Amino acid sequence: MPKTPRIAVLCGGTSLERAVSLRSGTRVTNTLNDLQYDVTQIDVGGDLVATLRDGAFDAAFIALHGAAGEDGTVQSLLELLALPYTGPDALASTLAWNKPTAQGLFQRHGLNVPRHVSLSQLAFRELGASAALSHIVDTLGASLVVKPARGGSSIGLTLLERAEELPAAIMSAFSCADVVLIEQRIAGTEIAITVLDGTPLPAVEIQPKRGDYDFSARYTAGATEFHAPARLPDDIQQACALAASRAYAAVGARHISRVDVIVDSHGTPHVIELDTCPGLTQTSLAPLAAEAAGMTFADLCTELVSFALRDA
Amino acid sequence: MRLDTDPYLDRYAERVQGLKTSEIRALFSVAARPEVVSFAGGMPATAHLDLEVVAAVAAKVIRDHGATALQYGGGQGRVELREELVRVMAEEDIPGHADDIVVTIGGQQALELVAKCFLNKGDLVIAEGPTYVGGIGAINSHQGDIQHIPMDDDGMRTDVLAEELERLKLAGRRVKYVYTIPNHQNPAGVSMSLERRHHLAALAEQYDLMIVEDNPYGLLDFNDQRRVSLKSLLPERVIYVCTLSKIFAPGVRTGWIAAPAPIRDKLVLLREAADLCPPNLTQMLMEAWLGTQPWQQQVRRFTNLYEERSKVMLASLAQYMPKDVAWTVPTGAFYIWVTVPHGINTSALLPKAVQRRVAYVPGRGFYGDGTGENHLRLSFSFPETDRIAEGVSRLGELLHDEYELRQAVYGHVATTPESS
DSSP states (O other): OOOOOEEEEEEOOSSTTHHHHHHHHHHHHHHHHHTTOEEEEEEOSTTHHHHHHHTTOSEEEEOOOSTTTSSSHHHHHHHHTTOOBSSSOHHHHHHHHSHHHHHHHHHHTTOOOOOEEEEEHHHHHHHOGGGGHHHHHHHHOSOEEEEESSOOTTTTOEEESSGGGHHHHHHHHHTTOSEEEEEEOOOSEEEEEEEETTEEOOOEEEEESSSOSOHHHHHSTTSEEEESSOSSOHHHHHHHHHHHHHHHHHHTOOSEEEEEEEEOTTSOEEEEEEESSOOOSTTOHHHHHHHHTTOOHHHHHHHHHHHHHHTO | OEEOSOTTGGGSOHHHHTOOOOHHHHHHHHHTSTTSEEOOSOOOOGGGSOHHHHHHHHHHHHHHHHHHHTSOOOTTOOHHHHHHHHHHHHTTTOOOOGGGEEEESHHHHHHHHHHHHHOOTTOEEEEEESOOHHHHHHHHHTTOEEEEEEEETTEEOHHHHHHHHHHHHHTTOOEEEEEEOOSSOTTTOOOOOHHHHHHHHHHHHHTTOOEEEEOSSTTOBTTOOOOOOHHHHOTTTEEEEEESTTTTOGGGOOEEEEOOHHHHHHHHHHHHHHHSSOOHHHHHHHHHHHHHSOHHHHHHHHHHHHHHHHHHHHHHHHHHOOTTOEEOOOSBSSEEEEEOOTTOOHHHHHHHHHHTTEEOEEGGGGOTTSOOTTEEEEEOSSSOHHHHHHHHHHHHHHHHHHHHHHHHHHSSOOOOOOOO
């Protein structure tokens, strides 16, 4: 009888997305336990390397979100320890984590991205960037999305419609990262496409019942209506799937990533970002996409573990 | 295909529909990590209890009365405990009889039962602004509306209350009750002056008001002062809420309500519907603790500890805070309320604070109307003194940095704060 794989589920940590990560990690742990894997859930901290080194694990399942878990740090450590892990490698993680870098890559690969500008704290502190704020509004308009250049879960994100709200939105984003990304807000259908081992799953259309798709809308069960596949014409669905696959290839992702896209009124997909550690909670988009593709959450977890072991 | 993340949504009661996950709550999960100096939770220093004595008392309860301790009890709570609680109230000269008391699962259940007992959707409750998050939660969960009355160093501004009551009377709007924490208020740390207590009592008579007097901290007075309770001024108009969480430990979840008899009867019926009865085990532990141990000495030790910690925090604030930051000086208990210049949003700033390994509660949580952005609450009760100094230093650095950044982003300086 083959040996049961021994899996370390990595979650928690000290990132701003700790709470979401604990929800993802606990769900994965319970699921793998039910599937009879030998599972250890690890709330990552100062003893991570020692725990992994001494744990005789066959693979690590990364259910971390936010800094350290999603930016390539943990992936580099796992590569150093020669422990197979789920999700994109360290380089792809680093590239996708930095949103302006990723958007630049997407553009170079011929993908549409929102018009944007990224500004560091240094630009404001030492180079007088505040004088350029009116220029941003002149160039991009006042309907803007302001977010930290790194990080997820909508923490520090502001959607604004009036120029005078811009400085406060920048301050909020700077609370999470040293660089802020200011994007033109694209009106249209918001969708997320999970790419699983290179193959796009059905697009999930996101329709918050009230207001915007903010933290509460993301993580309160029932607060957002999801449709999968998205209610878009076939040709547009195909264009979106193609865009997601190209974004996945552009950063060199593997195993799983979620590509967030907005389809404008002309049916053009705009790639917003690529998440290398997509949420795996009850309300997260990647498990919903898997469900739409006929996979249970257990199937999704099993697949990811098998990818990690395959690519060891 | 429509995918439902909550297929039960249309079955929920209306009051449940608005409940949602909060970003701030999610950030507190990071604040709970040991790397972070957390001034967020109002946690008593339970490690400073004599745990050997507690263990002996608990063991004796189980050994001598185990079968009763592990059995159901009455909905009002054990009479033996209620008699002890009357003696606790007597420490502050608060009148009461064991028969007036309903034992609850901490003070929070008491606040929830009172809200359940009195509030229909849209009913008005007046409270201090800011006020206890859990008090707001109890009112919100029964769809009550909260109107805040501002505070200063002498507690609720009863002159403003008087104007507001007159305005509401003219508008034909009834106030269901006034919710107040008169002693060492959460979050402001200040106490209501004697003059204002009398004024509030007079207003209650004049406008036919009920008062919910929430007094978790009264015995934790840094000057050992015992302040006149509203309950003693207006026994028939005051529903008195108290807890052993702060003078013993929150783990026993033992609180109580002292209320006029008709209200007490309703509260007992409501509580029986909620959870039948408070647990005998913790009630008997508390009976034994209060009845056989010099618990007042423990309260004194706690108070001395908190006073020492408050002094360290106040000195650290003076040392590390940028100019234009103001704070209250607590009369007792756990909290300091900090006011930062307008334009600095303490909710938006929390992620940065957590990344710098210090946590606080943003002011917005202490208001039912979404205001309070330029305030934050610091709790000094739990961290050791060296951690307090370190945490305040981190917070000071953070605010200095925020000032500079704000100036750089806005191109001008932040404005001077208002008093709390």
